[in-house]
Amino acid sequence: MNIIVSTHDSLYPLQGGGALRTLKAAQDFKDKGHDVVIIAPAENKSEIDGIKIHWLHPPRKQRSQILSSFKFNVRLLRKFLCFAKETDVFFIHNTISAASMPFLKKFFKFKFALDITDIHAEYLPIGKRDIFERILTPYLIAYEYRIIRSADSVIAATEAMKSLLIKKGIDRDRIKVVYDGVDNKSFQAEKEPGSEKSIIHLGAIDRQHGLDLLIRAAALVVKNNPGAKFLFVGGGRELSNIKKLAGGLKVQESCIFTGSLPYEQAKIYLNESGIGVIPRRGYLANRIITTLKLYEYWASGTAVVSSRLEGITEIAQDYEDILFFDPGSAEDLAEKIDLLIKDNALRLKLTENGLQKAANFNWSKSAPKITEHALNAG
DSSP: OEEEEEOSSOBTTBOSHHHHHHHHHHHHHHHTTOEEEEEEOOTTOOEETTEEEEEOOOOOOSSOHHHHHHHHHHHHHHHHHHHGGGOSEEEEESGGGOTTHHHHTTTOOOEEEEEESOOGGGGTTTSOOOHHHHHHHHHHHHHHHHHHHHOSEEEESOHHHHHHHHHTTOOGGGEEEOOOOBOGGGSOOOOOTTGGGEEEEESOOOGGGOHHHHHHHHHHHHHHSTTOEEEEEOOOTTHHHHHHHHHHTTOGGGEEEOOSOOHHHHGGGGGGOSEEEEOOOSOHHHHTOOOHHHHHHHHTTOEEEEEOOHHHHTTOOBTTTBEEEOTTOHHHHHHHHHHHHHOHHHHHHHHHHHHHHHHTTBHHHHHHHHHHHHHTOO
């Protein structure tokens, strides 16, 4: 088969969990003997792991998420039109890269497989919006679900997401749940001295990620734990605001902000971190996902503190391989971090169980499940 693979995340340098998941799927398509072409942001890269790439600039989302995504899809449509006639399957990760699919399917015979780890339009009410964006938001949410309904097969990230999609009118028989994976061998569980007082947030810093909550918790933690260090490894639209909040709460000296880093460089910071945090609030868009950092915390022997979110509770057990805190409560988050700093036995229990859990979510298992369902589209 001729298969086009696409995503809005950058594949080179590798940024975002969606990019990694997309690459793993593309590689598995290739291993199965199919002709694969990737159309995605890749910064002038013409080939990755023997797969040809037609690259384009990513959506920047700095001034307007909506306008940026629209421009990106115009550029993407031009690329899609060059291949649509000869393509058997379009495999697209997340709907930001799939806006033209309902239109193209009316004129071409390809199958459309959609891999979803986020419902992006559901994040719009969380972020800052001008009047124009507020007016458009309900229409964009409705159109995103229309895109999903147009797919011949859908791969969802969690059972919670599948349940939501069924409520929105997507045929349950077209949906398969495949959790994210992790390359366990690419992480090391050994930690540097003092890691028990090093707390990390790995990944993007946008409003939906709840980093303001972690800064407020940090202000409480450092009072009880002199020398505690908070690593914010990643960049995003809220980075400057988070830095300002750290200054206002006088914890900037306890915080390290790396800004955006390529994936391989970013995950090195896990070596010096004993505790990894997922501080997302309980918005709908957050509740139905797991987030790749969870699997990477586990694989790197990092004890996890997370908001109690539906998607994550599907695969994690409180006080066994994770500590949950009440979504939106900086005080509860601080208490859980403080507990892990001081309770070595509990921290060790979480890390050991997390390493075992990570072994069950290897990409060698997840990627074939994703591609198998995609190839059975329609």
